[in-house]
Amino acid sequence: MKNSSLLRGMSRDGSARVFVIDSTPIVDAAICRHLTSPLASAVLGRLLTAASVMGSMSGEEETDSLTLSLGGDGPAGRVIAVSDWKGNVRGYIQSPGVDLPLKENGKLDVGGAVGHGMLSVIRDSGDGEPYTGSVELVSGEIAEDIAKYYAVSEQVPTVCALGVLIGRDRRCLAAGGVFVQLLPYADPELIPVLEENSRALREISSLFASGMSVKDVADIAMKGIEYDVFDETSPEYRCTCSRERTLAALKTVKESDIMKMLDEQEAEGRPRSLEVVCRFCGNRYEFDEKELI
Numbered sequence: 001m002k003n004s005s006l007l008r009g010m011s012r013d014g015s016a017r018v019f020v021i022d023s024t025p026i027v028d029a030a031i032c033r034h035l036t037s038p039l040a041s042a043v044l045g046r047l048l049t050a051a052s053v054m055g056s057m058s059g060e061e062e063t064d065s066l067t068l069s070l071g072g073d074g075p076a077g078r079v080i081a082v083s084d085w086k087g088n089v090r091g092y093i094q095s096p097g098v099d100l101p102l103k104e105n106g107k108l109d110v111g112g113a114v115g116h117g118m119l120s121v122i123r124d125s126g127d128g129e130p131y132t133g134s135v136e137l138v139s140g141e142i143a144e145d146i147a148k149y150y151a152v153s154e155q156v157p158t159v160c161a162l163g164v165l166i167g168r169d170r171r172c173l174a175a176g177g178v179f180v181q182l183l184p185y186a187d188p189e190l191i192p193v194l195e196e197n198s199r200a201l202r203e204i205s206s207l208f209a210s211g212m213s214v215k216d217v218a219d220i221a222m223k224g225i226e227y228d229v230f231d232e233t234s235p236e237y238r239c240t241c242s243r244e245r246t247l248a249a250l251k252t253v254k255e256s257d258i259m260k261m262l263d264e265q266e267a268e269g270r271p272r273s274l275e276v277v278c279r280f281c282g283n284r285y286e287f288d289e290k291e292l293i
């Protein structure tokens with residue numbers, strides 16, 4: 001499969017910036033790691049796509065990270081996506097097998113799977129307290145919820161479109177997203193143009209499925225507006241776990257609790273060791289008593 005592609009650009013008059021991602025390989029990698037149902041793939045895929053763009057938007061330092069956390073009361077459970085400053089993402093969904101009937105229009109019921117609740121955006125620069133902003137979900141369809149987050153929490157008018165298309169074999173046929181943001185002192189005449197353009201972005205995954213590039217889709221989002229492309233990068237589904245990090249996390253657990261878990265292992269006839277599975281990528285790490293205590 002080709003690489004994911006993330007385009008960043010800006011209108012020539014400095015009124016608006018545009019981000020377009022073809023996240024098909026990212027979403028497909030998530031499906032392969034989490035063995036998600038088509039509905040879970042759509043929920044997690046949309047959130048990963050958004051997190052990748054938002055991480056690359058706000059990141060300035062290598063240590064910057066951005067987390068999107070969807071906490072709805074629907075059957076999908078909690079869904080998390082974490083991006084680094086370049087848009088490399090990882091994520092998980094609490095109920096990877098979630099399934100609901102298709103909506104009347106034949107689409108996967110992402111809003112129904114997510115339900116009512118909150119969307120939280122956590123920005124962490126790696127030093128000091130992370131910044132968290134939360135909004136109540138509008139529909140659970142994710143794109144609208146993120147647009148509301150920008151409007152309410154950051155006062156930045158934002159067009160957001162996200163889409164994931166799943167094939168009969170449960171793999172990702174196409175996935176992608178578009179963000180257009182108005183900058184301070186934007187030309188107000190741009191607003192109706194961007195709104196009109198956004199109608200053509202509703203079927204964003206179909207645009208990529210038909211073979212369009214990120215530049216083709218950016219041309220649709222910015223139709224009638226002169227703009228320049230800054231760069232085009234290739235973010236990936238990438239986990240940051242390692243044996244060292246996992247052990248460091250275990251070292252923060254109370255020694256008496258570790259002993260209790262080791263005793264339980266022994267009582268069940270297993271060696272005195274602990275296995276930790278990374279929830280983002282499924283990698284397994286095993287530690288014996290000598291390492292832990």
Ligand SMILES: [Zn+2]
Nearest residue numbers: 239241278281
């Ligand atoms: Zn991992």
